[in-house]
Amino acid sequence: MTFYGTNITKFATQTLQGWRSLIKPYVITTIAIGSSVTTGDLICQYLESHKKGPDGKRLVPPSSSTFSWWNRERSRVMGTTAVLVSTPWSFTLARIVERLFPGKQGIQIVKKILTNSLLAPINISLVFTSIILLQGHTLKVAKTKIKNDMPKTFAIGSCYWPFVSFINFRFIPLDYRPIVGSLAGALWNIYVSSAANNPKLNPDGSIQVSAGTAPTLLAETSGTAVPAIHEAWKTVENNKKNT
Numbered sequence: 001m002t003f004y005g006t007n008i009t010k011f012a013t014q015t016l017q018g019w020r021s022l023i024k025p026y027v028i029t030t031i032a033i034g035s036s037v038t039t040g041d042l043i044c045q046y047l048e049s050h051k052k053g054p055d056g057k058r059l060v061p062p063s064s065s066t067f068s069w070w071n072r073e074r075s076r077v078m079g080t081t082a083v084l085v086s087t088p089w090s091f092t093l094a095r096i097v098e099r100l101f102p103g104k105q106g107i108q109i110v111k112k113i114l115t116n117s118l119l120a121p122i123n124i125s126l127v128f129t130s131i132i133l134l135q136g137h138t139l140k141v142a143k144t145k146i147k148n149d150m151p152k153t154f155a156i157g158s159c160y161w162p163f164v165s166f167i168n169f170r171f172i173p174l175d176y177r178p179i180v181g182s183l184a185g186a187l188w189n190i191y192v193s194s195a196a197n198n199p200k201l202n203p204d205g206s207i208q209v210s211a212g213t214a215p216t217l218l219a220e221t222s223g224t225a226v227p228a229i230h231e232a233w234k235t236v237e238n239n240k241k242n243t
Helices: 002-049 072-100 106-134 139-157 161-171 174-196 225-242
Strands: none
Touching: 002 072, 002 174, 072 106, 072 174, 106 139, 106 161, 106 174, 139 174, 161 174
């Protein structure tokens, strides 16, 4: 009886120590991903609000308020999704792939990148579902969103993230990989924010049509990444010239 009691106590102690060792990296991951998603969303909203039409006029009339372009509810939804969905997914996946394919050898890195790529559709689907539900829509609407936008988002991400993953797996320690990923993710999250909020939806899942509502970057660039990034830079340059 004493033997079993000692073993149980030892196991419980080791488990508690293991969980404690994860607290710091998890907090770092949460801060990094939350900051990345929020920053990407703010940049996306700013660029959308300063988009100009063919006549050279802004699609959203300027306001005297400094942050009139900021949709706080949208930022809240994006930030909540980052904390409740993106953080646990990234944190858990990073440790699983490292345990399955330890080391920095070329073949191990390839296996990690392939694993991340194969599981990316799940992550994208979870993010879209969370955003749609937090916006007050139904699972049916989320399913439609995933069907329409997930394959395109996955295809575009596959042209970007493998390069980031290679740098992460080859040069960055495990606990700090989310930070590097989040720095690269700031640019990616501009696209994700636009994709996740395009088009505007009614509670019944139909597309919202309202005068004065600024189209997203994706809506203005046929939904593709390269024109969207080009439009982003173009908007920034136009704003510089006008100041």
